[in-house]
Amino acid sequence: MKTAKDYLEEANSVITRISTEDAIKAHASDDGGVWIDVRDSADMKKTGTIKGAKHVARGFMEFSADPDSPYYKDFLKRDGKYYLVCGAGGQAALAGKTLKDMGYTDVTNVGGVPDWKEAGGPTEEV
Secondary structure, eight states: OOOHHHHHHHHHHHSEEOOHHHHHHHHHHTOSOEEEEOSOHHHHHHHOEETTOEEOOGGGHHHHHOTTSTTOOTTOOTTSEEEEEESSSHHHHHHHHHHHHTTOOEEEEEEEHHHHHHTTOOEEOO
16 A cells, blocks of 8 residues: 655656756756646645746546546647646655656646745746
8 A cells, every 4th residue: 555655756756856956057057848737726826837837737647648538728738848836845855756656657746836936936826
C-alpha cells in the first residue's frame, strides 16, 4: 500500500525541481516554456499566480493533457517545455509526474507561488 509520502518521493525522483531564483531567470528569458499553475481556482484567486501562467488544476491534468479528450488544452504538446507551480511544490511534482507518464518530456517543478512572490517574481491577479 502506498502513502502520500511514497507518491511524492516517486514524483520528485522523476521531475526536476529548480530553485525559485533559477525559475525567475527562466521566466525572464522567455525560453518558450509554458508556465502552468496546478492549484484550484480558489487558491489562485487568493494569491494570484505567476505572470502569464496558464491554469490546469492538478485533478484535471490527465484530461487536459490528452489530445483525445474533449477537455484537451491545445497549449499542451508532448514535445513542449513546461514549468509547473503550486502552493509549495507537492502538487506540481505530482502533476509533473502525470505529464511524464503521459509522454511529456520536458517538465520542471518550480515549487510554490509564495516563494515566487517572496523572491520578487512577476505575478498577476486571477
